[in-house]
Amino acid sequence: MSSTAPYPARIRVALVDDHALVRDGLRALLAAMPQLEVVGEAGSGAEALNLVSKIRPDLLLVDIGMKDMTGLQLTETLCRQYPGIQILILSMYDHPEYVTSSIRAGARGYVLKDAASREIVAAIDAIAAGGSYYSADLLRKMASPAAEDGELTPREREVLRMLAQGLSNKAIARALDISVRTVETHRLSIRRKLGVDTPAGLVKYALERGWLSP
Known part of the structure; x- marks a missing residue:
């Protein structure tokens, strides 16, 4: 998914994963992308909070499973403390509940760790541009025909x-x-019909129906 919203020419990224080998691999992958700059990394939630307070990256790649706090707890804390921060969950867990929980926590995307490198980069670009991104495998699993x-x-x-x-x-x-007023009218109608208007609720509804595609 992508958006036409402007984003910085160089996206400042931080890596949060308790496995150094995973961080090394991600750093090597992202180093080859001219639009990305890895500005820091952390091996725990506490280290990530300290890192963000010092360098304020544009976007964080966050693992779910960490020792001191989960990536979802970290995401919720960061989004509460730094409303403009953007977070992409990079996880081995493909259960739909993790995806919906990450949305509620404030993450803008969720990609599986075994995804192709081009998908990880595409997710970063989409989120930095103001959109969202969810792994193709997850979308297929969550789709409900x-x-x-x-x-x-x-x-x-x-x-x-x-x-x-x-x-x-x-x-x-x-x-x-169409006009902005027409969009607002459609949005009000959607809210009335579905009883949903929060970003998390809209994403969850669209994901469950397979309406979002990378």
């Missing part, structure tokens, strides 16, 4: 999908060639 989309019209479904990707009303209006 039998799920009903209620009374949503095709246009409302399209607007909901874009909202779930993190696009603003103005960006959606440009993409669909």
Whole structure:
């Protein structure tokens, strides 16, 4: 997924994983990407909190399983303390509940550790540009072909999908060639029909129906 929102020419990334070997591999991968700069790394939640307070990276790659706190707890804490920070969960766990929990915590994406290197880079680019990104394997697992989309019209479904990707009303209006007021009208209708309007709720709803694709 991607967005047209502007993002820094060079994305400052920090790595958070309690396995040094994993951090080494990620650092080597990202070093080959001219748009990315690895500015720090941490092996625990406490180290990550200290690191962010000092260098304020644009984006963190965070593992879920750590010794002192989970990556989800760390994500929730960081998003509360630094509202503008962007977090990509990089995990071996592919259970849908981890994905929805990461969304509630404030993460903007979730990629499996065995994903291709190009997918990890694509996720970073998408999140840095203001969107969201979820591993293709996870999307297939979470998709529910039998799920009903209620009374949503095709246009409302399209607007909901874009909202779930993190696009603003103005960006959606440009993409669909409609007015911002029309987008707002669709959004109000979606909220009325689904009872959902939070980013986490929209992403969860779209994920469960397989409407988001990388």
